[in-house]
Amino acid sequence: MPGPSPLAHEATRARRRNPHQQLLLLHPNPNSRPQAGLDKQNSHLSPRREVAATAMISATATAAFLAAAPASSSSCTTHRRRSRLPAISASLATASSTEEPLLVRAARGEDGLPRPPAWMMRQAGRYMAEYQALAKRHPSFRERSETTDLIVEITLQPWRAFAPDGVILFSDILTPLPAIGVPFDISDSKGPVIQSPVRSEEQVRELTPIDFEKLRFVGESLKILRSEIDGQAALLGFVGAPWTIATYVVEGGMTNTYTNIKSMCHTAPNVLRGLLSHLADAISEYIIYQVNSGAQCIQIFDSWGGQLPPHVWEQWSKPYIKQIVNKIKIECPNVPLVLYINGNGGFLERMTDTGVDVIGLDWTVDMADGRRRLGNKISVQGNVDPAFLFSPLPVLTDEIHSIYP
Numbered sequence: 081m082p083g084p085s086p087l088a089h090e091a092t093r094a095r096r097r098n099p100h101q102q103l104l105l106l107h108p109n110p111n112s113r114p115q116a117g118l119d120k121q122n123s124h125l126s127p128r129r130e131v132a133a134t135a136m137i138s139a140t141a142t143a144a145f146l147a148a149a150p151a152s153s154s155s156c157t158t159h160r161r162r163s164r165l166p167a168i169s170a171s172l173a174t175a176s177s178t179e180e181p182l183l184v185r186a187a188r189g190e191d192g193l194p195r196p197p198a199w200m201m202r203q204a205g206r207y208m209a210e211y212q213a214l215a216k217r218h219p220s221f222r223e224r225s226e227t228t229d230l231i232v233e234i235t236l237q238p239w240r241a242f243a244p245d246g247v248i249l250f251s252d253i254l255t256p257l258p259a260i261g262v263p264f265d266i267s268d269s270k271g272p273v274i275q276s277p278v279r280s281e282e283q284v285r286e287l288t289p290i291d292f293e294k295l296r297f298v299g300e301s302l303k304i305l306r307s308e309i310d311g312q313a314a315l316l317g318f319v320g321a322p323w324t325i326a327t328y329v330v331e332g333g334m335t336n337t338y339t340n341i342k343s344m345c346h347t348a349p350n351v352l353r354g355l356l357s358h359l360a361d362a363i364s365e366y367i368i369y370q371v372n373s374g375a376q377c378i379q380i381f382d383s384w385g386g387q388l389p390p391h392v393w394e395q396w397s398k399p400y401i402k403q404i405v406n407k408i409k410i411e412c413p414n415v416p417l418v419l420y421i422n423g424n425g426g427f428l429e430r431m432t433d434t435g436v437d438v439i440g441l442d443w444t445v446d447m448a449d450g451r452r453r454l455g456n457k458i459s460v461q462g463n464v465d466p467a468f469l470f471s472p473l474p475v476l477t478d479e480i481h482s483i484y485p
């Protein structure tokens with residue numbers, strides 16, 4: 081069981097490799113920027129949000145645990161089906177009610193929004209004193225992320241403290257693995273550990289269809305959260321992309337080199353294809369399950385897609401992301417999908433025809449360059465360097481305004 085200091089050690093280690101506690105600003109299509117003439121402050125980020133962004137470093141707001149209540153979730157099957165629409169379209173704007181959260185509307189590329197919505201990646205967790213106190217009482221990350229009451233409480237902590245426009249489920253991209261027959265653990269020193277890495281045809285054959293009985297805490301938490309948030313923000317679900325999940329499943333945990341999985345592309349391509357297809361099917365079902373439980377927007381993390389040369393990503397990651405997106409656009413056409421790759425500067429143009437609604441930019445890409453390269457038919461999200469959260473508030477404010485001039 082991880083104790084607080086090993087957890088902090090792991091956190092530091094993970095952050096060093098993967099500094100993703102990032103302020104994210106979901107920017108609607110430039111055509112839907114706030115109209116000129118709006119107060120400059122309000123037109124970009126409300127003062128409250130600027131405070132929130134900085135206050136996260138030392139936030140100590142208290143979170144009360146919330147009781148379960150029935151949720152009004154929108155299920156995939158009850159959505160009106162329609163083909164994929166371009167980011168800006170009259171019919172889409174009409175279909176999208178003003179009662180829907182700002183973030184969902186921005187993600188769909190809706191026109192005429194009052195300001196860009198703001199949320200933070202890795203929004204819940206270690207930087208919050210109240211999370212640390214809870215982690216002392218429940219030192220296992222698996223327990224914290226697989227117990228409905230704890231998931232709900234942790235998810236709501238940053239929302240209560242900062243009122244971001246998005247509330248992301250406290251979970252992990254590896255959480256669904258046991259539900260497809262891949263047990264895992266989170267070790268203090270080694271991060272995620274998969275005891276029996278999947279590298280053979282036989283092991284791929286033994287994978288099971290996703291069993292939602294083993295993921296009931298996810299569905300229950302989303303239902304409660306949707307009800308608690310009550311339309312005041314967007315409830316975000318997330319999944320790992322098949323390639324990124326496969327890096328853990330094949331390597332057995334964290335890696336700096338990706339040696340086993342990268343060599344499998346050439347030494348055992350059929351085994352890897354089988355694994356990625358199985359993951360793509362399971363992840364598609366998992367997204368639908370999250371949406372049916374109340375998630376209003378889904379982020380797909382292909383965090384380690386950027387470890388591949390772009391043309392190899394085209395072969396080993398993108399087709400499986402496309403398979404997921406195609407399925408979701410049929411089953412849940414109203415739910416916007418966000419795609420994020422860590423270090424995606426070399427990938428932007430290649431990401432657009434995955435069919436997602438929003439591309440997440442990290443801080444290594446200039447926002448204006450990113451927009452130019454992506455064109456106007458897709459929304460962008462990003463990209464304040466999390467290091468600014470340790471700067472004085474005016475510096476952070478200036479940085480935000482320089483990204484959203």
Ligand SMILES: Cc1c2[nH]c(c1CCC(=O)O)Cc1[nH]c(c(CCC(=O)O)c1C)Cc1[nH]c(c(CCC(=O)O)c1C)Cc1[nH]c(c(C)c1CCC(=O)O)C2
Nearest residue numbers: 094100201202203204205206250251252253271334381383
């Ligand atoms: C350390 C780690 C875990 N799981 C993973 C790691 C990184 C290992 C590596 O570098 O290879 C794998 C992982 N988990 C997640 C991603 C995608 C996001 C990213 O690129 O950072 C990745 C790559 C989603 C997530 N994983 C987590 C979130 C947080 C949800 C939120 O934003 O509130 C997300 C989106 C939470 C998580 N998940 C885990 C911990 C310890 C925590 C944090 C809890 C804490 O803060 O103490 C286990």
